[in-house]
Each structure stands twice: as structure tokens, then as C-alpha cells.
Amino acid sequence: xxxxxxxxxSSAAVAAAAGxxxxxxxxxxxxxxxxxxxxxxxxxxERDPEAYWSELRKQFLIPSDEVYxxxxxxxSSPRPVLRAIVDSxxxxxxxxxxxxxxxxxWGYASWNEYRxxxxxxxxxxxxxxxxxxxxxxxxNYIANGLDMKAGDEVLMSDQEHPGGEQPWLLRAKRYGVxxxxxxxxxxxxxxxxxxxxxxxxxxxxxxxxxxxxxSTVTGVVQPVKEIAALARSKGILxxxxxxxxxxxxxxxxxDIGCDMYTSSPHKWLQxxxxxxxxxxxxxxxxxxxxxxATEGWEEPRLKAERYQRIGSSNVPMLAGxxxxxxxxxxxxxxxxxxxxxxxxDRMLAEMTKRGAESWTSPDPSMRCGIVxxxxxxxxxxxxxxxxxxxxxxxxxxxxxxxxxxxxxxxxLPSDMDRFLASFDEFKRSHA
Numbered sequence: 001x002x003x004x005x006x007x008x009x010s011s012a013a014v015a016a017a018a019g020x021x022x023x024x025x026x027x028x029x030x031x032x033x034x035x036x037x038x039x040x041x042x043x044x045x046e047r048d049p050e051a052y053w054s055e056l057r058k059q060f061l062i063p064s065d066e067v068y069x070x071x072x073x074x075x076s077s078p079r080p081v082l083r084a085i086v087d088s089x090x091x092x093x094x095x096x097x098x099x100x101x102x103x104x105x106w107g108y109a110s111w112n113e114y115r116x117x118x119x120x121x122x123x124x125x126x127x128x129x130x131x132x133x134x135x136x137x138x139x140n141y142i143a144n145g146l147d148m149k150a151g152d153e154v155l156m157s158d159q160e161h162p163g164g165e166q167p168w169l170l171r172a173k174r175y176g177v178x179x180x181x182x183x184x185x186x187x188x189x190x191x192x193x194x195x196x197x198x199x200x201x202x203x204x205x206x207x208x209x210x211x212x213x214x215s216t217v218t219g220v221v222q223p224v225k226e227i228a229a230l231a232r233s234k235g236i237l238x239x240x241x242x243x244x245x246x247x248x249x250x251x252x253x254x255d256i257g258c259d260m261y262t263s264s265p266h267k268w269l270q271x272x273x274x275x276x277x278x279x280x281x282x283x284x285x286x287x288x289x290x291x292x293a294t295e296g297w298e299e300p301r302l303k304a305e306r307y308q309r310i311g312s313s314n315v316p317m318l319a320g321x322x323x324x325x326x327x328x329x330x331x332x333x334x335x336x337x338x339x340x341x342x343x344x345d346r347m348l349a350e351m352t353k354r355g356a357e358s359w360t361s362p363d364p365s366m367r368c369g370i371v372x373x374x375x376x377x378x379x380x381x382x383x384x385x386x387x388x389x390x391x392x393x394x395x396x397x398x399x400x401x402x403x404x405x406x407x408x409x410x411x412l413p414s415d416m417d418r419f420l421a422s423f424d425e426f427k428r429s430h431a
Contacts, residue, residue: 039056039327040052040055045335050412053339053410054412056409059078059327059410060076060410061079061082063392065392066393066394067393067394067418068394068411069394069411069419070394071268071406071408072244072370072404074266074267075266075270075271075408077320077324078270080327081320084319084320084322085272085316085317108294108309110305114131114319114322115305117325117326118322118325121329122251122253122263122277122279123252124254126304127303128253128279128304129277129304130306130307131275131321132276132277132278132308133276134275134276135161135163135164135241135276139163139241140167141278141291141307142210143167146207146289147287147289148171148177148207150176150177151176151205153180153203154171154178154180154206154209155198155201155208156181156182157182157211158182158183158184159217159218159220160212160215161243163243168210180201180206181201184218187358188366190361190363191365194220194227195223195226195227199230206234208237208238209230209231209237209239210239211224211241212243212244213242213244213245214243216243218372219244221368224238225256225257229257231259238257238258242263244369245263246264246265246268246269248267248336249333249369253279259281259284260279262278262279263277265321269324271320275318282303285306286300288307290307292310294311295309341368343369343408343411344370347371347405348371351373351403351405354424354427356375358372359373360373369406370406371404371407372404373403374401375402375403376400377431378426378431379401380401382430393419393422
């Protein structure tokens with residue numbers, strides 16, 4: 001017969017193998033191995049800011065000997081988020097819901113207990129928000145749902161993520177919609193440097209401007225409020241891919257004034273993977289067809305909720321999404337944004353001091369938590385493998401020599417120093 005400790009260990013192993021989270025609080029072994037710790041005291045930030053961020057670093061399961069500089073691809077969900085997911089699994093899988101018609105798939109629910117805090121976090125209302133799986137899914141709603149005919153144009157930047165660009169390329173190949181692009185300078189010197197290019201690229205056939213709020217390629221923060229105003233003045237729809245924005249800086253979609261906005265909070269908000277949102281202005285909702293149809297797709301009274309009805313869904317992930325919002329609000333988004341900018345400014349200064357060519361804008365308003373530099377003749381892919389295999393440092397970039405370095409708030413000065421010393425070592429040995 002298994003004793004309690006062996007049972008818990010074997011249960012955790014089975015859960016891990018099945019891809020199911022196992023409670024961090026259920027076993028002493030796991031608690032010891034992950035070093036569970038409370039959130040730092042609220043007044044610690046005023047007394048010692050760096051000690052405050054050091055304490056927050058303990059909320060992440062990333063080992064202390066690893067430096068993680070790739071939030072631009074995916075963030076690490078911290079302990080409060082993981083606990084919320086596990087608690088939700090343990091509650092819902094008991095099949096003890098009060099309503100006999102209620103089940104833990106909830107594919108046709110309003111999810112208001114999750115939509116309300118999300119809507120407040122991004123400056124919207126419940127009826128304007130649909131919870132989806134990621135920005136790519138929401139972007140496909142836009143590209144495939146709008147009534148457009150052959151020859152109609154969508155205008156986007158030349159730095160779009162495949163999840164934003166490819167839905168439109170599919171529409172172009174299938175229906176003859178024209179994908180037109182404006183160039184983002186590398187780097188842009190000012191917001192006008194981008195806005196003028198957008199304006200110049202608009203034609204009488206432009207029906208929608210679809211572009212990234214923060215570019216996945218270089219991390220440039222585009223002047224989306226001005227782009228939205230320009231589009232509105234010409235009777236053109238505006239839609240922004242904000243995959244990098246939620247959790248990196250404060251977001252208010254009403255203030256931006258756009259018609260649609262999409263995001264993947266699993267990056268900078270550290271939300272569970274497979275959670276995203278689709279904001280759609282009420283005046284536009286009747287212009288975007290559901291392209292995933294199940295019960296409720298043609299019920300206008302549901303408003304934005306129609307777009308989240310895709311059948312069975314992973315509700316414990318939504319509990320994790322809500323927990324990630326609560327954590328960001330507890331820390332304070334203004335404080336988080338300030339930390340991101342401080343770390344990025346230091347990273348940019350150190351890399352340019354080392355001879356790197358900056359692709360990050362010299363205008364502070366056009367950068368936040370991502371620094372992009374070009375380091376020829378060094379090869380990005382060689383450096384990426386070397387950094388991980390030799391130094392336990394994760395970076396990301398592009399061919400042949402571009403580095404995209406994310407600076408999340410839990411990055412410590414000692415982590416950055418380790419990366420910079422490792423970069424110097426790689427440069428000496430691979431010059």
C-alpha cells in the first residue's frame with residue numbers, strides 16, 4: 001500500500017504526464033521544491049524597490065539560475081495564477097455544480113465573472129469583450145468576418161505577427177482582398193515617422209487599418225490613438241493586435257478610440273496559455289460575422305459574447321486569467337510599466353555601448369519592455385543556442401543577427417548583468 005507521501009508524488013507525476021496541473025498546496029514535497037512564498041508587503045516598494053521586485057521574482061517557477069529574456073514570445077504564469085487554475089480544476093471536476101444543467105465545460109456561458117474584471121482592466125465594458133483563446137483567433141474573426149469584396153484593401157505594417165498577417169493573406173488568396181503594407185522605419189524616430197506613412201498608404205479602396213499596437217518584430221510602440229483617429233476621419237475601420245500590450249503597460253481601448261482590439265495576455269500579463277480577448281465596439285458588432293458558429297451566433301442581444309461561444313472551453317484557465325489581472329492590479333500597472341521602461345532603457349544603453357545597432361526607437365514614448373538590436377556579424381541562432389546551453393539564458397531574435405530582448409518586471413539587475421557578461425564572452429569567442 002502506498003504511504004501518503006508516495007501517493008502524492010505519484011499523483012503529481014501522473015498529473016504532469018497527462019498535462020493536468022497538480023496542486024502546489026497538496027504536497028509538502030512540491031511546496032519545498034518550488035519555495036512557495038507570499039507576495040511582498042505593499043510598503044516594501046517605498047522602502048526598497050529592488051527588494052520588492054526580488055520578492056516578486058520568487059512568485060515565478062523559473063529557476064533562480066535561469067535568466068528569461070523572452071516574454072515577447074510567452075510569459076511564465078506566477079504562483080497566484082497557477083493556484084487559481086488548480087483550485088478551479090479541483091472545484092469544477094467534482095461535478096457538484098448547483099444547476100443540474102451546469103458543467104465545467106461551460107461552452108455557452110456569459111463568463112461575466114471573468115469578463116467584468118478583464119473589461120475593467122482594458123478600459124472597456126462587458127458587452128464589448130469576448131474571451132477567446134488568443135489574439136490569432138480574434139484576428140481571424142476580424143479578417144474572415146468583415147464583408148469585403150475583391151479589390152478592397154486592408155492596410156497593415158510590414159512588421160506583423162503571422163497570427164495577424166496570415167488571416168488576411170488567406171482572405172486575399174480566397175476572395176481577392178488586397179493586403180497593402182506600410183513600412184515601419186528601423187528605427188522610427190517619432191510617432192509622425194509612422195503616422196505619415198500610414199496616411200500616405202491610404203487609398204479610396206482602404207476599408208480597414210489592421211496593425212500591431214506593439215510590433216512583435218522590433219517592439220516599437222505605434223501611435224495607435226492617432227492611427228485610429230485618422231481612420232475614423234476617413235470612414236475606415238481600425239483594428240489593433242495588442243498581443244504585447246496587456247500587462248506590459250496600462251491599456252484603455254476606449255481612450256485609443258479603435259473599432260476592434262485583440263490580445264494574448266499569456267505574454268506580459270503572465271496569464272495562462274490559451275487565454276485571449278477580442279474587443280469590438282458596439283457600433284461595429286453587426287458588421288463582423290461569426291466565423292465559428294454554434295448556438296447564439298445570430299442573437300444580437302448577446303453582443304460581444306457571441307464571439308466567445310465556440311463550444312467546450314477550459315474554464316480553469318479563465319480563473320487563472322482573472323488571477324493574473326488581480327496580481328497586476330495589486331502590483332499596479334503604472335508601477336509595472338515604469339519598471340519595464342527602466343529595465344529596457346538600461347538594456348538598450350548597455351547594448352549600444354557594446355556596439356549593437358539599435359532598432360529600438362530613440363523616442364521613449366515608442367518603446368517599453370522590448371529592446372531590439374542588430375549585432376552583425378554574430379549569428380542570432382548560434383547565440384541563442386549557446387546562451388541557453390552554456391549559460392541558462394533564454395533569448396529570441398531573427399535572422400541573421402537581430403536580438404529581441406524582453407525586460408519583464410521580475411528581471412533583476414543581476415540577471416541583466418549575467419546576460420551582458422555572457423554576450424561579451426560570446427562576442428569575444430565568436431567574432
